[in-house]
Amino acid sequence: MSRPRVGITRCSKLDDYVTSIHKAGGQPIVLEHDADPNRMIEQIDGLVLTGGADVDPARYDETPHPQTYGIDETRDAFEFELTERALATDLPVLAICRGMQLLNVAAGGDLVQDIPSQLETPVRHSVDSRPDAVAHPVRIERDSVLARLIGHRSDPETCDVNSRHHQSVRRVAPGFHVSATSPDGVVEGIEKPDAPFCIGVQWHPENFHRTGEFDSLFENFVEACKAGRRASSA
Numbered sequence: 001m002s003r004p005r006v007g008i009t010r011c012s013k014l015d016d017y018v019t020s021i022h023k024a025g026g027q028p029i030v031l032e033h034d035a036d037p038n039r040m041i042e043q044i045d046g047l048v049l050t051g052g053a054d055v056d057p058a059r060y061d062e063t064p065h066p067q068t069y070g071i072d073e074t075r076d077a078f079e080f081e082l083t084e085r086a087l088a089t090d091l092p093v094l095a096i097c098r099g100m101q102l103l104n105v106a107a108g109g110d111l112v113q114d115i116p117s118q119l120e121t122p123v124r125h126s127v128d129s130r131p132d133a134v135a136h137p138v139r140i141e142r143d144s145v146l147a148r149l150i151g152h153r154s155d156p157e158t159c160d161v162n163s164r165h166h167q168s169v170r171r172v173a174p175g176f177h178v179s180a181t182s183p184d185g186v187v188e189g190i191e192k193p194d195a196p197f198c199i200g201v202q203w204h205p206e207n208f209h210r211t212g213e214f215d216s217l218f219e220n221f222v223e224a225c226k227a228g229r230r231a232s233s234a
């Protein structure tokens with residue numbers, strides 16, 4: 001069967017996303033921020049929302065915290081439109097780091113703008129050594145979709161992850177559940193249980209394609225992209 005077309009929004013560390021999707025059986029298609037989101041959404045079978053700088057806090061009716069950085073109105077506008085269309089049409093979505101934060105805001109939630117200054121936590125969430133260096137564990141909710149997808153581990157309740165973020169999900173969007181948290185209570189995963197595939201993770205599973213820790217997450221996502229296309233072409 002041919003590879004489903006997986007849209008990956010342009011970001012500065014694109015290679016590992018492309019490699020992970022290709023390894024999982026998808027055809028990666030890089031989506032440029034100045035493209036027409038309504039045209040692009042017609043050309044893909046699934047959407048990966050990638051990492052990057054901060055979402056404009058105006059999107060959730062706040063002014064920027066002093067540590068909020070890198071606001072890019074063109075990227076925000078493109079990704080919000082794509083995400084709203086994807087949610088409305090049940091297009092499979094895998095949202096990573098900034099992508100998970102954007103997904104939550106697009107669906108009506110909001111964010112902690114700066115973890116170090118707004119939350120008291122002993123956990124370091126901004127670890128910038130090797131991309132796949134373990135930063136902290138996360139607890140996976142037992143009855144979550146995420147637990148099913150990565151539940152091959154010896155201990156299904158916890159999993160070690162990398163971490164390169166200073167913002168996090170605060171109020172979870174209506175219709176979404178928390179699927180993973182770090183030991184300090186920071187939200188590390190969200191999902192929309194009634195969607196065919198709508199998963200956000202705060203860490204960077206794409207950095208582990210060499211060792212395969214999160215292969216099943218990408219493989220299940222690509223399967224969902226295939227299934228969606230089968231349904232719509234039937």
Ligand code: MN
Binds near residue numbers: 124125163182186203
């Ligand atoms: Mn983290």
